[in-house]
Amino acid sequence: MIQKKITIKNKLGLHARPSALLVKAATKYRSDFNIRRDDTVVNGKSIMGVMILAAECGAELELIADGVDEAFLIDEISQLIEEGFDE
Amino acid sequence: MKEISVYDFFESKKKDMALSLITEPETLNKKINSPHVNRPGLALAGYLEVFASERIQVFGETEIRFLQSLSEEDLLSRMRDVFKTDIPCVIVSKGLTLPPVVEYLANDLNIALLSSRLATINLMEQLTRYLHDIFALEKTIHATLLDVFGSGILLTGKSGIGKSECALDLVNRGHSLVGDDLITLRYVDDVLIGRSGKNFGHFMEIRGVGFVNVERMFGIERVRPQKTIDLQIELMPWQENMDHERIGLTNSYAEHLGCRIPIIYLPVSPGKNVSVIVEVAAMNLILKNVGYDAAEDFNRKLNEEIRQKTIRKSVRPLANDPKKDNN
Numbered sequence: 527m528i529q530k531k532i533t534i535k536n537k538l539g540l541h542a543r544p545s546a547l548l549v550k551a552a553t554k555y556r557s558d559f560n561i562r563r564d565d566t567v568v569n570g571k572s573i574m575g576v577m578i579l580a581a582e583c584g585a586e587l588e589l590i591a592d593g594v595d596e597a598f599l600i601d602e603i604s605q606l607i608e609e610g611f612d613e
Numbered sequence: 614m615k616e617i618s619v620y621d622f623f624e625s626k627k628k629d630m631a632l633s634l635i636t637e638p639e640t641l642n643k644k645i646n647s648p649h650v651n652r653p654g655l656a657l658a659g660y661l662e663v664f665a666s667e668r669i670q671v672f673g674e675t676e677i678r679f680l681q682s683l684s685e686e687d688l689l690s691r692m693r694d695v696f697k698t699d700i701p702c703v704i705v706s707k708g709l710t711l712p713p714v715v716e717y718l719a720n721d722l723n724i725a726l727l728s729s730r731l732a733t734i735n736l737m738e739q740l741t742r743y744l745h746d747i748f749a750l751e752k753t754i755h756a757t758l759l760d761v762f763g764s765g766i767l768l769t770g771k772s773g774i775g776k777s778e779c780a781l782d783l784v785n786r787g788h789s790l791v792g793d794d795l796i797t798l799r800y801v802d803d804v805l806i807g808r809s810g811k812n813f814g815h816f817m818e819i820r821g822v823g824f825v826n827v828e829r830m831f832g833i834e835r836v837r838p839q840k841t842i843d844l845q846i847e848l849m850p851w852q853e854n855m856d857h858e859r860i861g862l863t864n865s866y867a868e869h870l871g872c873r874i875p876i877i878y879l880p881v882s883p884g885k886n887v888s889v890i891v892e893v894a895a896m897n898l899i900l901k902n903v904g905y906d907a908a909e910d911f912n913r914k915l916n917e918e919i920r921q922k923t924i925r926k927s928v929r930p931l932a933n934d935p936k937k938d939n940n
Contacts, residue, residue: 541919573860
């Protein structure tokens with residue numbers, strides 16, 4: 527299992543488009559993937575879950591992946607967030 | 614280009630348009646190949662350079678009065694010029710009568726003269742509607758068409774994906790079937806209309822059972838002769854990593870005969886209840902049409918919450934005690 531703390535960079539936060547991109551990227555992998563914000567943990571492969579976090583710019587999230595390709599999953603998702611979803 | 618003979622037109626519409634034939638029956642053999650109608654006013658006055666001669670010509674009171682005002686010599690030469698073009702037929706409205714020489718001339722030059730008891734404006738309207746229907750763009754596709762909550766849903770997808778089974782389930786739930794397997798689409802008056810491409814009735818082939826007569830089995834209220842198409846649902850085999858629409862903020866369209874129809878790509882896997890999803894898609898479309906878009910609504914709420922959080926975060930450093938923010 528890998529856990530990684532990350533901060534949302536793009537100005538508009540995790541609104542519909544970035545959430546869709548994140549979920550689309552995550553579903554490619556076989557590992558389980560959860561995102562934690564404070565006390566809320568959501569499934570990172572569920573669009574509704576990711577959107578419900580309503581993560582604004584500067585929000586701190588924890589990515590939690592567990593499975594055979596967990597490292598690749600965390601890498602790709604981190605990169606997406608770091609690059610601000612090209613926004 | 615499609616065409617219809619004057620004879621077929623006369624036979625199918627003589628009752629609706631109160632038509633009678635003035636000339637000999639032999640004059641009915643010409644073909645109509647234009648979906649439009651023409652009032653030949655200027656042509657009768659001798660101006661034939663621009664004359665839509667391929668159209669059905671309607672003589673109303675204006676034309677008749679004008680012809681009556683001409684000398685016999687002028688009348689003959691003008692009418693001969695007009696009749697020598699390739700006009701398919703002439704319809705005189707309001708049951709008005711043409712000068713007898715015109716009738717002789719028409720018989721002579723093999724032009725059908727019809728008389729209608731309808732007023733000119735009604736006749737033109739009926740003719741236009743009839744011709745547009747006859748000349749509408751048409752194509753037949755492999756699909757199933759249903760009426761779900763009043764919306765026309767066109768199911769498409771590869772053979773064996775389960776279109777018929779889905780349709781059967783929807784009919785069983787109280788919706789109605791327009792056609793299965795072969796659907797003829799027509800583009801009329803800015804809408805796409807579909808009807809069954811087969812004329813044997815509402816039969817369906819259900820794999821493992823064979824042929825089923827939906828009308829006999831479920832009753833006349835579960836079948837429809839035709840339906841305007843509102844939404845296309847393309848059933849496709851479920852695949853890992855397929856790029857499905859997850860939120861519904863982007864709309865896709867399919868094009869048929871130049872008409873754009875919203876399309877949904879629906880992944881199907883064995884045992885999945887597709888008909889419920891079709892019902893949901895139909896209801897969502899109705900909500901969208903009355904102005905409510907769930908995806909937009911959710912997104913608006915989400916954006917508002919993100920905005921509020923961002924504002925709170927930016928004012929927090931100014932407060933002495935961060936815990937006060939929660940009150």
